[in-house]
Amino acid sequence: MAKVAPLSGFPEWLPEQQLVLDEVLRRVRQSFELHGFAPLHLRSVEPLDTLLSKGADTDKEIYVLRRLHADEGDTADLGLHFDLTVPFARYVAQHQGALTFPYRRYQIQPAWRGERPQEGRYREFLQADVDIVGRDTLPVAHDVEMAGILAETLMALPIPPVTVMANNRKLIEGFYRGLGVEDVAGTLRVVDKLPKVGVDGVKKLLAHLPDGVVARILDLCTIATPDTSFVARVRALGVSHPLLDQGMDELAQVLDGNAHLPPGRLVAALHIARGLDYYTGTVYEGVMEGFEHVGAVCSGGRYDDLVDQAGGGAKFPGVGVSIGITRILGVLLPKGALTTDRSSPTCVLVALNSEEHRPAAHTLARQLRARGIAAEVASAPQKYGKQIRYAERKGIPYVWLHDAQGDGRHEVRDLRTSTQADADPQTWEPAPDRVRAHIRAT
Amino acid sequence: MAKVAPLSGFPEWLPEQQLVLDEVLRRVRQSFELHGFAPLHLRSVEPLDTLLSKGADTDKEIYVLRRLHADEGDTADLGLHFDLTVPFARYVAQHQGALTFPYRRYQIQPAWRGERPQEGRYREFLQADVDIVGRDTLPVAHDVEMAGILAETLMALPIPPVTVMANNRKLIEGFYRGLGVEDVAGTLRVVDKLPKVGVDGVKKLLAHLPDGVVARILDLCTIATPDTSFVARVRALGVSHPLLDQGMDELAQVLDGNAHLPPGRLVAALHIARGLDYYTGTVYEGVMEGFEHVGAVCSGGRYDDLVDQAGGGAKFPGVGVSIGITRILGVLLPKGALTTDRSSPTCVLVALNSEEHRPAAHTLARQLRARGIAAEVASAPQKYGKQIRYAERKGIPYVWLHDAQGDGRHEVRDLRTSTQADADPQTWEPAPDRVRAHIRAT
Numbered sequence: 001m002a003k004v005a006p007l008s009g010f011p012e013w014l015p016e017q018q019l020v021l022d023e024v025l026r027r028v029r030q031s032f033e034l035h036g037f038a039p040l041h042l043r044s045v046e047p048l049d050t051l052l053s054k055g056a057d058t059d060k061e062i063y064v065l066r067r068l069h070a071d072e073g074d075t076a077d078l079g080l081h082f083d084l085t086v087p088f089a090r091y092v093a094q095h096q097g098a099l100t101f102p103y104r105r106y107q108i109q110p111a112w113r114g115e116r117p118q119e120g121r122y123r124e125f126l127q128a129d130v131d132i133v134g135r136d137t138l139p140v141a142h143d144v145e146m147a148g149i150l151a152e153t154l155m156a157l158p159i160p161p162v163t164v165m166a167n168n169r170k171l172i173e174g175f176y177r178g179l180g181v182e183d184v185a186g187t188l189r190v191v192d193k194l195p196k197v198g199v200d201g202v203k204k205l206l207a208h209l210p211d212g213v214v215a216r217i218l219d220l221c222t223i224a225t226p227d228t229s230f231v232a233r234v235r236a237l238g239v240s241h242p243l244l245d246q247g248m249d250e251l252a253q254v255l256d257g258n259a260h261l262p263p264g265r266l267v268a269a270l271h272i273a274r275g276l277d278y279y280t281g282t283v284y285e286g287v288m289e290g291f292e293h294v295g296a297v298c299s300g301g302r303y304d305d306l307v308d309q310a311g312g313g314a315k316f317p318g319v320g321v322s323i324g325i326t327r328i329l330g331v332l333l334p335k336g337a338l339t340t341d342r343s344s345p346t347c348v349l350v351a352l353n354s355e356e357h358r359p360a361a362h363t364l365a366r367q368l369r370a371r372g373i374a375a376e377v378a379s380a381p382q383k384y385g386k387q388i389r390y391a392e393r394k395g396i397p398y399v400w401l402h403d404a405q406g407d408g409r410h411e412v413r414d415l416r417t418s419t420q421a422d423a424d425p426q427t428w429e430p431a432p433d434r435v436r437a438h439i440r441a442t
Numbered sequence: 443m444a445k446v447a448p449l450s451g452f453p454e455w456l457p458e459q460q461l462v463l464d465e466v467l468r469r470v471r472q473s474f475e476l477h478g479f480a481p482l483h484l485r486s487v488e489p490l491d492t493l494l495s496k497g498a499d500t501d502k503e504i505y506v507l508r509r510l511h512a513d514e515g516d517t518a519d520l521g522l523h524f525d526l527t528v529p530f531a532r533y534v535a536q537h538q539g540a541l542t543f544p545y546r547r548y549q550i551q552p553a554w555r556g557e558r559p560q561e562g563r564y565r566e567f568l569q570a571d572v573d574i575v576g577r578d579t580l581p582v583a584h585d586v587e588m589a590g591i592l593a594e595t596l597m598a599l600p601i602p603p604v605t606v607m608a609n610n611r612k613l614i615e616g617f618y619r620g621l622g623v624e625d626v627a628g629t630l631r632v633v634d635k636l637p638k639v640g641v642d643g644v645k646k647l648l649a650h651l652p653d654g655v656v657a658r659i660l661d662l663c664t665i666a667t668p669d670t671s672f673v674a675r676v677r678a679l680g681v682s683h684p685l686l687d688q689g690m691d692e693l694a695q696v697l698d699g700n701a702h703l704p705p706g707r708l709v710a711a712l713h714i715a716r717g718l719d720y721y722t723g724t725v726y727e728g729v730m731e732g733f734e735h736v737g738a739v740c741s742g743g744r745y746d747d748l749v750d751q752a753g754g755g756a757k758f759p760g761v762g763v764s765i766g767i768t769r770i771l772g773v774l775l776p777k778g779a780l781t782t783d784r785s786s787p788t789c790v791l792v793a794l795n796s797e798e799h800r801p802a803a804h805t806l807a808r809q810l811r812a813r814g815i816a817a818e819v820a821s822a823p824q825k826y827g828k829q830i831r832y833a834e835r836k837g838i839p840y841v842w843l844h845d846a847q848g849d850g851r852h853e854v855r856d857l858r859t860s861t862q863a864d865a866d867p868q869t870w871e872p873a874p875d876r877v878r879a880h881i882r883a884t
Contacts, residue, residue, distance in 0.1 A: 066505070
């Protein structure tokens with residue numbers, strides 16, 4: 001084996017870290033399914049033109065596939081998807097006749113971008129997406145619901161608090177139009193750079209607009225409220241436009257409809273724009289406390305026109321969010337901010353006192369598994385001390401000893417307390433908090 | 443969106459099919475974890491030379507990656523992995539100092555091969571692998587255990603019965619050497635073609651060997667027994683060699699140690715060789731009843747030398763199997779051999795009688811979710827008949843009606859029986875068999 005080195009941008013984890021990641025994924029899946037989202041896995045590749053037509057600034061980041069011994073003229077031109085939304089939109093268009101709308105699906109898969117790796121930025125990364133797509137129409141109530149789903153799912157994870165910030169593209173566009181700005185998209189792109197270039201940078205890039213207009217645009221960016229009080233603050237800027245009213249109404253619904261969330265989990269933040277072109281209304285973005293520097297750990301929004309069709313026909317408006325699993329774990333795991341007490345799901349190691357004992361040990365392990373208790377049999381009849389050490393090193397909480405004194409007794413050793421007690425294979429149960437690995441957030 | 447067509451060799455599923463697949467994966471994961479295997483996800487790519495050094499006949503099937511706007515001289519030369527064993531061996535070599543051996547891991551991920559697609563053969567396919575890897579040594583008891591894990595896991599799936607066939611490379615090699623055959627590998631490759639080219643074809647390809655030798659080789663291939671009686675049948679062929687004895691002993695252990703399995707789930711089948719070079723002892727291969735023509739739905743074996751290292755050092759012998767999830771589901775799902783009654787995990791649709799009712803409906807849904815009951819709120823306050831029809835089309839079993847007669851009552855409608863009864867949001871429970879989707883095998 002020539003190379004066993006890590007590849008920059010393609011993170012991998014040790015067994016105990018992977019158990020943490022799997023527990024996070026288990027909770028994400030559980031939350032999504034409790035909210036009525038059906039699982040979906042799609043192929044990893046799309047025709048290159050599908051990827052390019054949706055990818056605004058992403059064309060340079062796509063990985064293209066080629067068979068090692070491709071035939072002459074073999075130009076399938078497939079690329080690995082750079083997000084899960086574009087393939088999903090393609091899937092909806094492809095299977096529209098077979099789906100029941102509103103269609104609610106979640107999807108947990110990797111995506112790939114050929115970017116320069118850095119903290120929080122990877123070439124292969126796991127995303128957890130949920131979307132709701134309607135046929136022809138989709139009530140804005142689903143924009144409201146989606147903010148709640150996102151906040152509740154993040155709260156179910158053993159990670160630092162995430163603040164979900166919501167805004168609305170119509171609000172921004174209406175505000176700009178009300179100010180007489182013609183090039184809304186171009187202006188938006190400049191304002192999106194605010195965190196990078198600062199106020200002076202934005203002013204320079206918008207030098208073609210009157211100073212008063214630029215000042216109002218920057219004023220809008222400073223508005224962030226935990227409730228619908230942003231409406232009064234926007235009104236105070238003295239700009240009016242029907243689209244602004246619509247956007248403010250929609251954003252107010254998102255905040256009002258999630259009043260049950262704990263304070264700080266969802267805020268209106270009027271500087272949020274989201275780079276991707278396809279958003280048409282509500283937009284979401286979340287940052288993790290203490291890790292603001294790595295950027296958004298989740299994002300999404302409303303897209304009314306993503307699923308378009310060659311021949312016109314029905315529209316499929318949708319709203320969705322994406323949780324950046326690798327971005328979240330990729331900053332927490334290396335810091336040791338999330339740890340677990342195990343590197344194995346095994347709850348009971350069945351010890352071996354001799355080779356002859358092996359069939360009985362396997363029978364016992366099967367009895368435990370039949371009752372849902374994860375069990376493995378020791379690899380070899382080494383001294384008990386060695387077998388116990390194996391269990392300790394993997395964080396396996398119990399060792400089962402059978403006939404250790406030649407009297408046929410069954411005993412279970414609890415490695416946490418170093419105590420040993422008689423046990424009945426038919427009825428013994430592990431302590432409820434030892435059945436599965438614990439995640440510790442530090 | 444330019445192309446919404448399927449891509450040959452890249453299978454995708456409708457929501458109800460995906461629910462079947464997810465249930466299969468849930469049971470696979472559960473079985474692997476009950477047997478003490480820790481989850482692992484690895485990157486999808488490996489350096490091309492790693493893939494080529496292990497890939498015997500696979501070099502033409504590898505997908506190579508290239509960034510769309512790759513810079514001049516940008517020759518990372520990465521390829522998508524063609525199985526999960528080669529990346530796992532690389533991972534073990536890379537992290538040997540941090541792992542506790544025997545290391546037990548499972549891995550469920552796609553693999554890619556640029557092959558010509560046909561029934562049961564895909565360009566992107568999901569594999570579920572389990573392996574046990576030791577440091578320096580790994581008792582043959584784990585070969586025994588692995589056959590049982592494979593058979594038990596397959597029995598836990600809602601699929602037609604799979605017969606796991608076991609053989610041993612040492613047995614074959616010892617038999618050939620006992621016959622005086624020099625080119626063991628070349629002869630094995632010919633015999634591996636037996637199902638394709640038939641007895642006459644094999645005879646022709648082995649024309650350089652004496653007729654008596656070829657006859658014995660073919661005799662060995664016909665031996666298949668449900669127990670250790672293969673030993674007597676091999677002995678009756680009058681060939682002897684120490685390696686043959688060792689291989690027979692190991693295979694006999696595999697059969698003897700799994701006598702608890704129901705008849706027919708595990709057999710010794712002495713024609714099984716497995717194409718890949720890296721197997722050194724026990725080999726496994728499984729075929730699904732009624733679908734023998736698609737070939738092996740699972741396979742694996744013992745590999746003593748896969749994890750090798752540049753500078754020598756420790757050895758990491760392993761044994762593992764791979765279940766071809768896409769191959770199994772790819773033949774069963776399109777035939778309607780596995781179906782489910784739902785296209786959604788939602789258990790309760792909370793109906794809406796007006797927009798004003800929405801906050802109360804969401805509060806109710808949250809109450810249900812807090813008790814583990816998957817719930818969603820209707821998209822719009824349409825007529826009840828329309829809301830019920832949405833639930834019926836998705837196979838959602840219950841519709842919750844609140845204040846339907848303006849008297850504040852809570853009622854639950856059971857769509858299977860079309861009956862309606864009063865319900866308390868704090869205590870109501872769905873029928874146990876309606877909590878999750880049912881899989882029907884037909």
